[in-house]
Amino acid sequence: MRAVVVYESLWGSTAAVARAIAEGIGPQAQALCTDEASADVVAGADLVVAGAPLLGFTLPTDKMRDGIRTNPGRLPAPPDLSHPSLRSWLAALPSGNGRFAAFETRLRLSPGSATADIARGFERAGYRQVAEAQRFLVKGKYGPLRAGELDKARRWGAELVKAMA
Numbered sequence: 372m373r374a375v376v377v378y379e380s381l382w383g384s385t386a387a388v389a390r391a392i393a394e395g396i397g398p399q400a401q402a403l404c405t406d407e408a409s410a411d412v413v414a415g416a417d418l419v420v421a422g423a424p425l426l427g428f429t430l431p432t433d434k435m436r437d438g439i440r441t442n443p444g445r446l447p448a449p450p451d452l453s454h455p456s457l458r459s460w461l462a463a464l465p466s467g468n469g470r471f472a473a474f475e476t477r478l479r480l481s482p483g484s485a486t487a488d489i490a491r492g493f494e495r496a497g498y499r500q501v502a503e504a505q506r507f508l509v510k511g512k513y514g515p516l517r518a519g520e521l522d523k524a525r526r527w528g529a530e531l532v533k534a535m536a
């Protein structure tokens with residue numbers, strides 16, 4: 372099974388979860404940021420897993436990212452805004468007939484969802500969902516991940532392989 376894990380990550384937690392999910396899927400899976408996950412790479416995959424942080428109760432918008440870029444305030448670490456948003460990546464996703472799974476990183480107690488918009492983007496392009504969306508939790512607004520979340524991500528990756536069988 373060919374699999375890619377695509378992510379948007381400003382402060383690194385979603386990237387770390389994406390790498391752990393890819394490890395859980397196995398050596399054939401790659402974790403790629405949005406500009407690495409080209410249409411060719413994705414077209415060749417049976418399973419596309421995609422994840423992003425929950426920002427402002429939703430999948431980050433380009434307006435939100437511009438706001439962070441132009442008015443960063445007092446940040447503990449500079450955000451990585453060098454890769455396109457997952458929202459714009461999904462808007463440009465060509466039609467496909469593979470399967471998808473979605474995840475988000477977030478605080479424990481927050482309304483809203485990034486995975487609902489991720490699922491809509493894949494479904495618009497014809498992909499079918501293989502497993503329920505998953506959440507991975509951070510301790511504070513800028514991370515880090517809570518203890519055990521990377522193990523949970525590896526286990527989820529392995530579960531996705533079974534769900535594809």
Ligand SMILES: Cc1cc2nc3c(=O)[nH]c(=O)nc-3n(C[C@H](O)[C@H](O)[C@H](O)COP(=O)(O)O)c2cc1C
Pocket residue numbers: 379380381382383384385386423424425426427428429476477478479480481482483509511512513514
């Ligand atoms: C500006 C901003 C808005 C956020 N909004 C939310 C939110 O609405 N709900 C939530 O659960 N977490 C929120 N968070 C926390 C992020 O979802 C969390 O830190 C995420 O893991 C960041 O992922 P990254 O390190 O991959 O960029 C917010 C963080 C920032 C900096």
